[in-house]
Amino acid sequence: MNTEIKDLIAQADKAIKEERFDDLMEFYTDDAVLVVKPGLEAKGKEAIKKAFIKIAEYFKNSVVPTQGNMLMLEAGDTVLVLSQTLLDAENKDTSDYSMDRRATYVYRNVNGKWLCAIDNSYGTTLLD
Numbered sequence: 079m080n081t082e083i084k085d086l087i088a089q090a091d092k093a094i095k096e097e098r099f100d101d102l103m104e105f106y107t108d109d110a111v112l113v114v115k116p117g118l119e120a121k122g123k124e125a126i127k128k129a130f131i132k133i134a135e136y137f138k139n140s141v142v143p144t145q146g147n148m149l150m151l152e153a154g155d156t157v158l159v160l161s162q163t164l165l166d167a168e169n170k171d172t173s174d175y176s177m178d179r180r181a182t183y184v185y186r187n188v189n190g191k192w193l194c195a196i197d198n199s200y201g202t203t204l205l206d
Contacts, residue, residue, distance in 0.1 A: 137167035
């Protein structure tokens with residue numbers, strides 16, 4: 079497992095929890111895609127930042143993401159991360175969205191730095 083990427087994901091989760099959205103954008107490629115919810119994607123850092131602000135508002139500024147089991151498949155400058163993503167929030171019991179997800183993330187090595195190119199916390203459930 080790529081421990082550097084695992085650490086980066088933990089740092090990004092902390093930035094989400096602490097609502098440090100400018101810092102969070104440092105973890106993404108310029109052309110990154112975030113699956114906000116099934117059927118809605120944010121493309122590029124500015125759109126992703128706005129999406130995270132709306133997500134925080136939806137969860138009453140209390141969202142805490144963590145990762146469970148992870149599997150990484152690495153090929154050159156690209157890593158596919160399969161992860162159990164767990165969300166906690168004050169309003170988790172009334173959320174319309176699953177708080178226990180099987181996420182897929184794609185990381186790309188850009189100039190020696192691993193950055194998230196695709197952030198899909200819904201994973202293959204997008205096919206449902």
